[in-house]
Amino acid sequence: MQIAQSKTREQFPLSYKKIIKKTIESTIFTTILLLIIWGNLALMLSSIGQKAVGWLRTTTFGILGFLFIKILLTYFYQRWYFAVYFYDLTDDFIQIKKGPITPQEITIPYERIQDVYVDQDILDRIFGLYDVHLSTATVSSGIEAHIDGVEKQAAEGLRRILLEKVKQKISKNAIQNTPVNNNPIS
């Protein structure tokens, strides 16, 4: 698998567990639903008696086969998604690009970052993964701009380096633009 490498991704890599997590996340609902349907069907058919054995076999193969194919396809899609996931912290901007089929790329200047936050959902807790979010004042950045599926060390590293860069940028701007000793509060 050819991975879209960047300096940042080399330093703070995505965890391979992310592929498994995402696969589970996006198939768990269908799996449970299909298993419930299958269970009910099996109960119904078995109450009919001997004649329904053939039917039972067909439905079992059908449902389990479908499930297997769905999980397999999802797994390969997630692998692909994982491979093309690109994020890079350059000197002036953060660049995040994802989506194997319909790629979306967002570029954010450090000065515009409103907050950096790290979170975990239940599956993340199980796999020990973290999502690092960063957003600007726009709604779409909140949706698009996140690096998800990194391990603890990488998450902390990313957060640290992001905050550092933001601080640097802001103070640099402040020094450039505000005259010294002009502000009575400071």
Added chain:
Amino acid sequence: MDEIITEKNYPIQGLWLLKSILRSLLYLIILMLYFWLSRFSERKDSEISLYISLIFIFATIFQSVITILCRATFHYSIEGQFLTLRQGILSKQERHIPYGVIQNIFVKQDLFDRIFGLASLIVENASQGAGAFTTPQEQKVFGLRIGNQQQQQIEIIGFEIIGFSGNKVIIPGLKKQNAETLKEIILQKIKENPIEDSQSGL
């Protein structure tokens, strides 16, 4: 880099016009298919189906004309201090965005774009409704907030317009290479024109 870059340098491709037409055609085909299939049923409503199809065809033509006009009347220019935009078929709008307040830049491709090697460039600032078509950004009904957050989400994922509205400027149908170049140019401008008061809360 003082030369002014406009849509003449990096044009919106004519191919992009196909996109909305193709989408309408797809719906039309589905509609036709449905009516064709319904001929086999007992109910005879061929006359109604004919009218609906006609209305649909006219709507498609109308939409195509609007899209063509939108493309023809949309202008952008990357000037020294501002990103200047003009649009409007009947009512004209002009907008100037200082580079310093640009929040983020998107480059995205949907399936159609992928096939034809196009890309959309989206520039966002943090303005609340200047130049927006729809005025109410957030309405309060009986103390409940009805924001347009969801609407914006839909915009990001799905239907795409040309021009500016709300806090977004959408320049669709650029060649992939051109979109990347434009992005680089605007990023360079952002770097060159920092604003004094940082909006970041950190």
